[in-house]
Amino acid sequence: MRLFALCLVLSGLLGQSAWAAELTAVVLSVNPQQYLAFHNAAQQFSAAHPAIKLTLRVVENEQYKRELPAMLSSASPPDVLFMFGGVALTDAVQKGQLAMLDRPGQANDWQQHMPPALLRLVTVEGKPYGVPLSYYPWAIYYNKLALAKAGVAPPTTFAELLASCDRLRAAGVAPITIAAKDLWPLAGWFDYLDLRMNGLEFHQQLLQGKLSWLRPQLAQVFAAWQQLRDHHCYDSDSAALDWRASLPMLYNQRAGMMLMGSFWTGQLPSRKINEIGMIAFPKIAAAESTYEEAPADVLVMTAKAAHRQEAEQFLRFFATPAVQAALASATGLLPARQDAPVANAPFLRQGRTLLNHAGGFSQFFDRDSHAEFAARAMPILREFAYGQLSAMEAQRKLEAERNRDYGPLSGKP
Template sequence: MKKIVKLGMLSAVLLAGAAQAGTLAINIAFKGASQRAVWQSTLDEFKKANPDIEIKAAFIDEEAYKVQLPGWLSTAAPDIVTWHNGERMAYYASRGLFEDLSADWAKNNWNQMYASGKDASSYKGKQYALPTVYYSWGLFYRKDVFQKAGITAEPKTWAEFMEANKKLKAAGVSPFTVGGRDAWTLAGWFDYLDLRINGNAFHQQLMKGEIAYTDPRVKKVYAAWKTLIDAKYFIDSPLSYDLDAAQPFLFQGKAAMMLMGTFIAKGFPPAQAAQIGYFQFPIIDPAVPTAEEGPIESLHIPTKAKNKVDARRFLAFAGTPQISATLAEGLGSLPANSKSPAPAEPISKIGFEILSNTNGGIAQFYDRDMNKEMADEGMKGMQKFLNDPNALDDILKQLEQTRKRIYKKS
């Protein structure tokens, strides 16, 4: 008889507790029906190739998943979890909650196929993740709205960008929509302004708590952001909208652009999708090596997993070039496997080219590169800043006090 561990409301934990030899429990975070469908298809393919393994999959909405993951890892862990690379992975690896996969990297030739994602998959020289997909961040825009406003080309420089914003505003269109109630959407703006003004080396130092928030270089980032806010280039009351509520401004042509990851393109309404293009965040300082956001999604085996043998079989399967490509297409992302075929979908292809031509490094995103507590406080600060840009000095002083407390640095 299988033992069912009763842990309240979490069906995912129930499934995890049922895992034993021959049964593989997998918890998968998803956002939208298309993402769930591609994961289910992948599990079905694995089942065909491995009929001796019974799969128990729990699909959990992404936001709920973030809250529930720590509980699973520390109690009745499933055999495999989906998660993110970078600091988010390191947080659990450093606490002994993720299995060391270094031997799997060597055995499955991942060192070659996933070379670009190895650093983000590593903690203290060991690998704790299998990258699955990654995605580009950039500016989605309405081609027809640009055309009506007299914008003939995608802006490549800050000067061209500001000129385009001016034309859009004059045409009665908000240049940008943003769902500021979801604070992470604001973090994309901070990251890109910092990467373009100060570069990735500085950005990563800031993410590690090595730079003061009162540093003039940090203030310079917010000063550039403030020029956009003061000019009223964002939709009215952006903090009133989450991401889902902010997108219709783009679909309806009330806003011209949205800074977001390519993963979102799969959910665009077909009627509007043909009019939506995508371009690289403009260059601010040509002397700063161009860096991009390229967050990596990943698979992990919890240390407390019961069926690590079959979990490793699944990771070896998921780590092949074809499965990586299939996942990428279904998730609206790019395959992390360098041997996978390049994407054919137009927006993904542009994102692939942007990341392939990056010479200044690839960041994992604000709340994936940074200590979670500091990231949460930093994003709250961004919301306060968007609400009242003139309160910046007080906001940065508070963040600096928080940095000193968390990192214990002067």
């Protein structure tokens, strides 16, 4: 993707001499459509607040991730920043880098229109520190024709998933395309196995370095993952493909299923839409609560914001249904507000229904853990998934990386 970073200075309908206040904001954009959506929203904000000189900088995804740590730790940071929900936001709060959003919550009712599971991603010790913009589900996507060819119904339990792998392979169809070149698609499989077997709190504590990877609960997760290996569920041909290159495997009936975030559906040819179905990751434990992977995009105010009142106005504006709907539509995501209209895009409404039934959201392996740990851990998960490591070898290597990044555990591991 072409890199872009553009600074926009917007002043509503008044001249420079009439500016009574200023405001700086830096946001992330993954594509030109999202850039234009931020630009349009900024123009609308300036028209509604003509006395505020708004300087908005829109930065390409990877460049933004590189710049964010320096902006957060700056002595004079931007007033408003884009962040991901979860551990990154919590870490910034604990470092004193973000301001609590007390007045925005009192000034309007946006919190009442967002799922509790989503609000928890921006809440630290009971206080809000961010405004959720959008989020999206991970799910199992399947090719209806490929499954029908093998006489397979969409699996709702782990046992059914294993059986479907056997029947798809017998029918000459790769059971699951995995895009292992990117590493993170395989991390999504670990996330879901752990969420289904051990729950959200255990999963989050594990990825935050508070639990040992040698715990028996993790041995059970790797044992379940071993069953996917034993049933030859993963397509070896897709191991060298990145996520975009692996998509035709699914929509051209060369693979039966894929675990992926809903963002991929923007790459789906329109003529193939009706051939693809979507289901939640299968159940494993009978009495489990259902937790889902649902990464969230968030706006925050920095603790050293020079223009706090104006920043609060900006955040309130971006919490309105119309703005949230426009931003979410630009990227094929779900608006955080439940009363905001959902774009007429494939699977979005089904995704909202799936997430509305969840007991909580995780943010994904590399968002729920330190970046340094995730970068070293994901190759280990790949080695296990493709049979290069035993379960115990993988657990020991992951525990060594946990200790390296988070330090020794005190008390019961």
